[in-house]
Amino acid sequence: MSTALPFSIQRISHQANTSIDEHWHEQAQLLVVLHGTASLLINGERWLVLERQGIWIDKDIAHSVTYGKHSEMLLLLFSAAKCEVPSKPFYFSNLLLELLEEALRVYDTADVSQALALINPLILYCITNSQHDGQLHLLGGSDRRLTRAIACLNQQPGIWLNLVELANHAGCSAKTLSRLFTAETGISFIQWREKFSIMTAMERLAQGQSVSQVALDLGYQSVGNFSTMFSRVMKIPPGKFTITAAKGYIAATDH
Known part of the structure; x- marks a missing residue:
């Protein structure tokens, strides 16, 4: 990820019953499930992330993921974000989804730096103020x-x-x-x-x-x-x- 950008974003998909072994990122991660499900193991704790949910994972936190069905999601890696939220699923709002779609749209354009600088604090605001869930845990x-x-x-x-x-x-x-x-x-x-x-x-x-x-x-x-x-x-x-x-x-x- 370019150091000039506050975060990277990509749309990814996984086939049913795909498992990703334990790994970690040097940046904080936001995983948003658009379609499908994701079952994560974080520090020995199991989290179930359903459709239209996201989960924030701090940097250097080891985790593994299993996708039980064909799943489509957005993956964001933040260069220096501080988001005071626990690693638990949250329901993302229509506003957050629109912000993420706009970030995808501008990501490969000449205006990406300016656009992401404006979008970044709004994304973090939406995450912090979302309905978080500790039940699926x-x-x-x-x-x-x-x-x-x-x-x-x-x-x-x-x-x-x-x-x-x-x-x-x-x-x-x-x-x-x-x-x-x-x-x-x-x-x-x-x-x-x-x-x-x-x-x-x-x-x-x-x-x-x-x-x-x-x-x-x-x-x-x-x-x-x-x-x-x-x-x-x-x-x-x-x-x-x-x-x-x-x-x-x-x-x-x-x-």
């Missing part, structure tokens, strides 16, 4: 036994291991694993597993999978059981779940 842990347990769940979301069975995979007792979940994620194993199921379901529903297929893949004995759980947490049946519905749910429950 799962804490990980640093203890190797907990990371082994979580890796096992991620690899087999449809197999419902109980705490004793999962502890055997992790190489510790059920009591120890239960304590680790509470101490390092802030919630119990049961609560973590339910949130894991919700996030996985939201991602797959957003990718266009049917309710019955999602329920089957997540190991539920019936579609009814899955729908009951999803409706209780999301306040909307999975069959009616859309990105717009998710936005309304998060806005209503965000604290």
Whole structure:
């Protein structure tokens, strides 16, 4: 990126089930998902970024990304930006989208330096004042036994291991694993597993999978059981779940 420009911008796309290994940037990064979904692992924490959401990642922060369906996004790298926002998804406004489209339009023109100098503070203002979301987020842990347990769940979301069975995979007792979940994620194993199921379901529903297929893949004995759980947490049946519905749910429950 030229040092004369406050940021670079490019439109990129990835095919379904594309994974990008852990990496980092020397500049702060803004990832905006126009179509599709992105699942990021940042410092051992999983973040789900849905369509019409963006996420800010500070410079030198290691992260990996998986795109569950064909996804189109905008990637911005900022040369010296300071944006006092957490690395969590936010819903981008029509104003921010117009600013990004204008930045793309002028990027290869002679007026790029002057235009981006004007657009840059407006983009940062929009990010700072957007509706940020901490709901689509799962804490990980640093203890190797907990990371082994979580890796096992991620690899087999449809197999419902109980705490004793999962502890055997992790190489510790059920009591120890239960304590680790509470101490390092802030919630119990049961609560973590339910949130894991919700996030996985939201991602797959957003990718266009049917309710019955999602329920089957997540190991539920019936579609009814899955729908009951999803409706209780999301306040909307999975069959009616859309990105717009998710936005309304998060806005209503965000604290």
